Amino acid sequence: MSDEPKRDLPARRVERRLIKIAGAALRENSANPERIGCPDPSAVEAAVRRRLNFPGLVDVVDHIATCAPCFEQYNRQRQRLRIRNAGTAMLGCVVLLVLGFLWLHGPAKGPNYKEPIAKQVSAPVLIATLDYRSWTADRSDQPRPRPTEPPHLTRARLDLTIMLPIGTEDGGFTVQFRTSTNESVAEATGTATWDGTAEALKIRTDLRDVPAGRYNVAIQSRNSSVRLYPLVLE
Ligand SMILES: [Zn+2]
Numbered sequence: 665m666s667d668e669p670k671r672d673l674p675a676r677r678v679e680r681r682l683i684k685i686a687g688a689a690l691r692e693n694s695a696n697p698e699r700i701g702c703p704d705p706s707a708v709e710a711a712v713r714r715r716l717n718f719p720g721l722v723d724v725v726d727h728i729a730t731c732a733p734c735f736e737q738y739n740r741q742r743q744r745l746r747i748r749n750a751g752t753a754m755l756g757c758v759v760l761l762v763l764g765f766l767w768l769h770g771p772a773k774g775p776n777y778k779e780p781i782a783k784q785v786s787a788p789v790l791i792a793t794l795d796y797r798s799w800t801a802d803r804s805d806q807p808r809p810r811p812t813e814p815p816h817l818t819r820a821r822l823d824l825t826i827m828l829p830i831g832t833e834d835g836g837f838t839v840q841f842r843t844s845t846n847e848s849v850a851e852a853t854g855t856a857t858w859d860g861t862a863e864a865l866k867i868r869t870d871l872r873d874v875p876a877g878r879y880n881v882a883i884q885s886r887n888s889s890v891r892l893y894p895l896v897l898e
Pocket residue numbers: 696699700701702703727728731732733734735
């Protein structure tokens with residue numbers, strides 16, 4: 665027999681071996697079937713859960729080590745606790761797996777949501793111009809006759825340049841596409857600058873979902889009243 669310590673044994677295996685050896689010795693030498701001087705079951709429970717602040721824990725441990733019935737009780741409870749802890753860890757893993765599955769395959773990433781996004785990205789952007797240079801702004805309180813037929817515009821994703829009447833100043837503008845009942849169906853903001861030939865207001869808008877028909881383009885800077893210009897969407 666070798667006295668060399670087995671350093672490579674994991675702590676839990678060492679503990680299990682000791683308990684097995686001690687248990688066998690106890691059953692032979694310290695049966696204590698009458699259970700004389702046995703502590704309360706809650707004291708054994710405290711030893712199982714290693715509650716170091718339990719009053720008189722050292723005495724309880726000493727008793728368990730020398731009393732076969734208490735030692736059996738200690739062993740059973742210890743085993744139950746280990747299974748319960750393993751179960752809790754397992755439950756944690758299952759919850760993580762379910763959350764991971766929902767993250768990957770949940771409703772927010774379902775095919776119903778993918779389609780409109782794909783459609784939006786793949787639709788081409790048309791470059792278009794609306795020329796209102798020769799138009800007089802139509803203020804709602806001062807209707808005026810039209811000089812010509814209103815400009816036409818394709819209902820699409822648009823990179824739109826609106827050429828404003830001479831005399832309009834540079835700056836930020838809000839543009840709304842309004843129905844004849846003055847209801848806004850699309851809105852965008854942009855900046856107007858002099859491009860050498862006209863005051864050009866550039867906006868990006870998406871008119872694919874707007875029905876065809878006659879509309880008014882309502883253009884307003886921060887400090888001015890709304891100007892309305894007619895438009896036909898087709
Ligand atoms: Zn006992």
